[in-house]
Every structure is written in structure tokens, then in C-alpha cells.
Amino acid sequence: MTDTGQAVSDNGRRGVEVVVEHVRKGFESGLISSLEDVSLRIEPGEFVSLIGPSGSGKSTLLNLIGALDRPDAGYIAVGGHRLEQLRHPARYRADIVGFVFQFHNLITTLNALENVQVPLLGKRLPRKEREQRARELLIEVDLEHRLNAYPGTLSGGERQRVAIARALANRPCLLLADEPTGSLDSASGERIMALLKGLRDQHQMTVLVVTNDLATAAAGDRTLRMRDGRVEEVDGSITPAVAPRSE
Numbered sequence: 001m002t003d004t005g006q007a008v009s010d011n012g013r014r015g016v017e018v019v020v021e022h023v024r025k026g027f028e029s030g031l032i033s034s035l036e037d038v039s040l041r042i043e044p045g046e047f048v049s050l051i052g053p054s055g056s057g058k059s060t061l062l063n064l065i066g067a068l069d070r071p072d073a074g075y076i077a078v079g080g081h082r083l084e085q086l087r088h089p090a091r092y093r094a095d096i097v098g099f100v101f102q103f104h105n106l107i108t109t110l111n112a113l114e115n116v117q118v119p120l121l122g123k124r125l126p127r128k129e130r131e132q133r134a135r136e137l138l139i140e141v142d143l144e145h146r147l148n149a150y151p152g153t154l155s156g157g158e159r160q161r162v163a164i165a166r167a168l169a170n171r172p173c174l175l176l177a178d179e180p181t182g183s184l185d186s187a188s189g190e191r192i193m194a195l196l197k198g199l200r201d202q203h204q205m206t207v208l209v210v211t212n213d214l215a216t217a218a219a220g221d222r223t224l225r226m227r228d229g230r231v232e233e234v235d236g237s238i239t240p241a242v243a244p245r246s247e
């Protein structure tokens with residue numbers, strides 16, 4: 001096994017375990033570290049919400065788990081592989097992780113069907129297959145009727161659903177979503193969370209979602225809170241065991 005991608009396809013399960021151990025991350029601009037000492041564990045297939053005030057380090061943590069940045073101290077292991085030891089971090093990002101952002105980042109000159117295919121362009125996949133996968137994903141996020149629509153003609157919630165379909169195009173084992181409901185009204189936000197939950201149930205990937213409020217976070221199996229550079233469990237949240245699918 002040369003990297004996480006290999007390990008994940010070997011065990012045949014979609015969700016991966018995420019372990020964060022005593023991670024510290026500071027930026028030169030800040031007087032204090034954004035992440036002082038963060039430790040957490042997410043089970044394979046678990047859906048975890050992360051809340052915390054603006055500037056508390058939620059995005060910093062997501063970027064570290066997505067291998068977009070490196071910790072100053074401590075380590076992160078995904079699927080049993082420590083990220084700093086990956087031989088192909090780019091492959092980890094392209095094959096293992098799906099990312100959804102607050103402002104969807106869709107390409108305005110491409111329609112929904114084309115946007116969803118973007119992560120697949122670098123892969124050796126026949127065009128027809130690529131298109132078919134994008135179509136199926138858009139159907140899954142209830143956008144069957146908007147396949148050819150351009151982002152400018154879609155509502156905020158619809159754009160976010162295209163962004164989610166795009167994040168799933170590479171069939172990720174780990175979906176990281178950074179305030180995907182942050183720019184939506186609460187009803188649309190709730191629908192996005194319910195959609196993510198349904199997609200997790202369907203595909204059994206591990207999901208970590210940053211949300212802006214406790215009510216939205218409650219859609220997850222468990223809620224974590226960033227505070228003073230650390231992550232703590234939010235009391236009263238339930239932690240149902242997530243059984244991997246047996247097939």
C-alpha cells in the first residue's frame with residue numbers, strides 16, 4: 001500500500017477513520033495559534049458537525065484534514081495513514097477527499113452537468129461514463145431538471161447542491177464541507193444538511209461538516225465545538241454506532 005488511496009480501495013469500505021492527535025497550527029499574522037491542541041476521532045461512516053465562532057480555526061482544521069496545509073505539531077491520520085507521510089498528497093486530495101465550500105466555487109461558464117465532471121477530467125474515464133456519473137449525482141441531489149442550467153440561473157440552494165454533486169464525483173471516502181449552509185436561509189440550509197445525511201447513508205462515506213449554528217449541526221450523529229484552539233464534544237449529542245454496510 002503506497003498511499004491512502006490504495007488502502008481505502010483495499011478494504012472495500014467507503015468511509016475512512018479520521019484521527020487528529022494534538023495538532024497545533026499557527027499563522028505568523030496571529031498572536032495566538034489558531035489550533036492550540038486539537039485531538040479528535042471520527043469513525044468510518046460517521047457524520048460529524050463542527051461548530052464554533054468565526055475565527056476559531058474551523059477552516060484551518062478542515063484544510064489540514066484535507067491535506068491543503070500541514071500542522072506545526074501533532075499528526076492527522078486518515079484511513080490509518082498519516083497525511084505527512086503520504087507519497088502522493090495530490091492523489092489523496094483527488095481520490096479520497098471531497099470538498100464543499102460555503103460559496104460553492106462553481107465555474108460560471110459551465111452548466112451543472114459540466115461542473116460536476118470537473119474533478120473527473122484528470123482521470124482516465126471515457127466521456128460517456130463521466131457524463132453518466134455526473135447525471136446520476138445530479139439526480140441524487142434532486143437537480144434532474146437543471147442539468148443544463150448555468151450557475152447564474154440557479155438558486156443558492158441549487159448551486160450548493162451542484163457543488164455537493166461535484167464533491168462526490170470522485171466517490172470520496174471523506175467528505176469535508178466548510179459552512180455549506182452558511183450562505184443559505186435556514187430552510188435551504190436544513191435541506192442541504194438532510195441531503196448530506198442521506199448521501200452519507202447511501203454511500204457510507206465519512207462526513208465532517210462545519211455549520212454556523214447548533215440547530216443545523218443537530219442533523220449530524222455528533223457535534224464538536226472549536227473553542228480556545230481546542231475541540232470539545234458538545235454535551236447531549238448522541239453518538240449512534242455507525243455500522244459499516246455488510247455487503
Ligand SMILES: Nc1ncnc2c1ncn2[C@@H]1O[C@H](COP(=O)(O)OP(=O)(O)O)[C@@H](O)[C@H]1O
Pocket residue numbers: 027028029030034052053054055056057058059060061
Ligand atoms: N492562511 C492564513 N494565513 C494567516 N492567518 C490565517 C490563515 N488562515 C487562517 N488564519 C487565521 O487563523 C484563525 C482561524 O481562522 P479560520 O480557520 O478561518 O477560522 P474559522 O473557519 O473558524 O472562521 C483566524 O485568526 C485567521 O485569521
Ligand SMILES: [Mg+2]
Pocket residue numbers: 058059060178
Ligand atoms: Mg471558516
